[in-house]
Amino acid sequence: MGYEILEKVIELTDSSEALEKRFDSLAKSISQSLSFDQCAIYLFDEERKIFSLSAADGDRNDLVHTYHDGEGLPWSAIKKNRPIIANISDVNDGRWRGIKDNGLLGFATAAVYPIKDDTGNYGMLYLKSRKKKIVPLRKRKLLSVISLQIGMAIKTNECILNLTSVNTKMRDMQARLIHAEKLLALGEMAATLAHEIKNPLMSIGGFAKRLSQQFTKDAPERMYADMIVKESKRVEKLLHGILNFSTNKGFDLKDENISSLIDDTLALFEDEFKRINIKIVKELKGNITAVKADAEQLRLVFTNLFTNAMQAMENGGILTVKTDCVEKWITAEVTDTGGGIEPSIIGNIFNPFFTTKAEGTGLGLAIAHTIVANHKGMIEVMNDIGKGVTFLVKLPALVQ
Amino acid sequence: MMKKQIMKEKILVVDDEEGIRLLYKEELEEEGLDVHIAASGEEALKKLEKDKYSLIVLDIKMPGIDGIEVLRRIKEKWKSLPVILCTAYHHYKQDFGTWASDAYVVKSSDLKELKDTIKGILGSR
Numbered sequence: 001m002g003y004e005i006l007e008k009v010i011e012l013t014d015s016s017e018a019l020e021k022r023f024d025s026l027a028k029s030i031s032q033s034l035s036f037d038q039c040a041i042y043l044f045d046e047e048r049k050i051f052s053l054s055a056a057d058g059d060r061n062d063l064v065h066t067y068h069d070g071e072g073l074p075w076s077a078i079k080k081n082r083p084i085i086a087n088i089s090d091v092n093d094g095r096w097r098g099i100k101d102n103g104l105l106g107f108a109t110a111a112v113y114p115i116k117d118d119t120g121n122y123g124m125l126y127l128k129s130r131k132k133k134i135v136p137l138r139k140r141k142l143l144s145v146i147s148l149q150i151g152m153a154i155k156t157n158e159c160i161l162n163l164t165s166v167n168t169k170m171r172d173m174q175a176r177l178i179h180a181e182k183l184l185a186l187g188e189m190a191a192t193l194a195h196e197i198k199n200p201l202m203s204i205g206g207f208a209k210r211l212s213q214q215f216t217k218d219a220p221e222r223m224y225a226d227m228i229v230k231e232s233k234r235v236e237k238l239l240h241g242i243l244n245f246s247t248n249k250g251f252d253l254k255d256e257n258i259s260s261l262i263d264d265t266l267a268l269f270e271d272e273f274k275r276i277n278i279k280i281v282k283e284l285k286g287n288i289t290a291v292k293a294d295a296e297q298l299r300l301v302f303t304n305l306f307t308n309a310m311q312a313m314e315n316g317g318i319l320t321v322k323t324d325c326v327e328k329w330i331t332a333e334v335t336d337t338g339g340g341i342e343p344s345i346i347g348n349i350f351n352p353f354f355t356t357k358a359e360g361t362g363l364g365l366a367i368a369h370t371i372v373a374n375h376k377g378m379i380e381v382m383n384d385i386g387k388g389v390t391f392l393v394k395l396p397a398l399v400q
Numbered sequence: 401m402m403k404k405q406i407m408k409e410k411i412l413v414v415d416d417e418e419g420i421r422l423l424y425k426e427e428l429e430e431e432g433l434d435v436h437i438a439a440s441g442e443e444a445l446k447k448l449e450k451d452k453y454s455l456i457v458l459d460i461k462m463p464g465i466d467g468i469e470v471l472r473r474i475k476e477k478w479k480s481l482p483v484i485l486c487t488a489y490h491h492y493k494q495d496f497g498t499w500a501s502d503a504y505v506v507k508s509s510d511l512k513e514l515k516d517t518i519k520g521i522l523g524s525r
Contacts, residue, residue, distance in 0.1 A: 195461075198488035198507065203419030205509025210426060232509055 005029050009146055012153035019157045023055030030146065031057045034139055036127040037107070041115075041150070042067065042074060043123035051075075051124055064103040072101035074124045077112040083144065085135050086110045108132040111140075113147040115154070122154045194239040201239070205232035241363040255398060256293045258330050259284040259323045265302040266321065269310065277316030278309075284323045289397040291330050297371045301379075304364035305334045305391050311357060312338025312389065325397060329377075332393045340385040349381065368393075409522055410434040410452070414444040414470065415459040415486070420507075424457065427511050428518070441465030445473060453481065455521060457514070458501075460487040475500050482521045486514065 031039035042051040051067040094105040113125040212225035317337035355362035377395035438444035460467035
C-alpha cells in the first residue's frame with residue numbers, strides 16, 4: 001500500500017507536462033489510497049504570504065481557495081513547523097483548538113503536511129475526512145514522504161525553468177557578443193583598408209585635378225577628368241567616415257550647453273532645409289544643465305541626425321528639435337515627418353554600413369550611436385509608421 | 401617679377417609615396433614656392449643638415465624613421481623651423497608627439513587646406 005502513490009510522486013519530476021496539471025491526479029490518488037474524502041494541494045505565492053489552491057481531487061467549490069498570512073490550519077502548521085493531525089469535535093463549527101478554518105466545515109478529521117525542503121516552504125498538502133478517523137503512524141510516515149517528494153518535484157521544476165531561462169539569456173548574450181566582435185573585426189579591417197587606399201586615392205584625385213586644368217572648359221577630356229575628381233572625393237569622404245568610426249579617438253571633454261550646440265549645428269542646415277521646404281520647429285531650453293562632452297563629436301551626432309531627417313523629407317516636412325532636462329538626463333529629440341522607418345529594417349539602422357540610400361555610406365547613425373555611447377549616453381529611436389521618426393539622445397546631466 | 405624670384409621660399413616636402421611627392425611639388429611650385437623633396441625621414445634629416453629651409457611638410461607614417469621622430473629631431477636642432485604634419489588619419493592629433501608641430505593637416509586630394517596653412521605660417525613670420 002502506498003507504493004503506487006510514491007511512484008506517482010516520483011513521476012512528477014519525470015514528465016514534460018506542466019507540474020500543476022499533474023497535481024490534480026496526484027491529489028486524487030492520495031485521497032483514494034489513504035481513504036480520505038478530500039485532498040488538496042496549496043502552494044505559496046512568490047512572497048510566501050498567501051497559500052493558493054493549486055490542485056484538488058473532485059469538486060473545488062467547498063474548498064477554501066486562499067489562506068492569507070496567519071489564517072487557518074495551514075498557517076498553524078507553518079508556525080509550528082510540523083504536520084498537524086486535527087480531530088474536530090463539532091463538524092459544524094469550522095474550528096480546531098480555537099483556530100478558525102472554514103475549510104473544516106463538515107469534516108471530522110484533517111491532516112496538514114507542509115511541503116518543504118531545507119530552503120523553506122513551498123506549500124501544503126491538506127487532507128480531510130468527513131468521518132472521524134485515526135491516522136496511523138505508517139500513514140503519517142507515508143504522508144511525510146509524499147510531501148517531501150512533492151517539494152523535491154517543485155524544486156526540480158524550478159531548477160529546470162531557471163536553467164531554461166538562463167540558457168536563453170546566455171544564447172542571447174552570445175549572439176550579441178558575436179555581433180559586437182564581428183563589428184569590431186569589420187571596423188579594424190575597414191580602417192586598415194582605408195589607410196591603404198587613402199594615399200593612392202589622393203594621387204588619383206590630385207592629378208586628375210591637374211589634368212582637368214590642362215583642357216579648355218568645354219573639352220570632353222576636362223569633363224572626364226572632373227568626373228575622376230568628383231568620384232575620388234566621394235571615396236575620400238567614405239574613407240573619412242570609416243576612419244572616424246573605427247579609430248578610438250580621445251575626447252576633448254568640456255562643459256557644453258546642448259541647446260546652443262544644436263542651434264549652431266542647425267544653422268548650417270537652414271538654407272538646405274529652406275530649399276526643400278522643411279520647416280524647423282525649435283523648442284530648445286536656453287537655461288539647461290550642462291553636459292560633459294566633446295563639442296566637435298556631439299555636433300557630428302546632430303549633423304548626422306539632421307542629414308538623415310533631411311533625406312527622409314525630400315519633399316518637405318517639419319523638423320522638430322527639442323531639448324529638456326529629465327531627472328539625471330539631458331535629452332534632445334529630433335523628429336521628422338518623413339513617414340517613419342519600415343519595421344523590417346529598424347533593427348539594423350544603427351549597424352555600420354547599413355544603408356537604404358544609393359549614395360549613403362551607412363555610417364551616419366552608427367557613428368552617432370558610437371559617439372553617444374562614448375559619452376555614457378543613449379540614443380533611442382521611436383518609429384511612428386506613416387508619420388515619422390524621433391531620435392532621442394540622452395546624455396548624463398552634469399552634477400553641480 | 402625679379403623680386404618674387406629672389407623672395408621664393410624654400411620648403412621641404414617629406415613623403416614616402418612617389419605620387420604624393422610629385423603632386424605636392426607641382427601644386428606647391430604653382431603657388432610660387434621652391435619645393436624640394438625627400439622620400440624618407442633619413443633623407444630629410446640629411447637635407448636639413450646641408451640646406452636651409454623656410455618650412456617642412458612632413459608625412460607621419462613612413463618606413464624607417466617616422467614623421468613623429470623626425471619632428472622631434474627637427475625641434476631639438478632647429479627650434480624655430482616650422483613643421484606641418486600631414487597624414488591620412490585624424491587620430492594622430494591625440495598623439496602627444498604631434499603637439500610640437502606648428503600645424504596638422506589631414507591629407508586630401510584637395511590641397512587647399514595645406515596651401516592655406518603654408519601661406520598662413522610663412523605670412524606670419
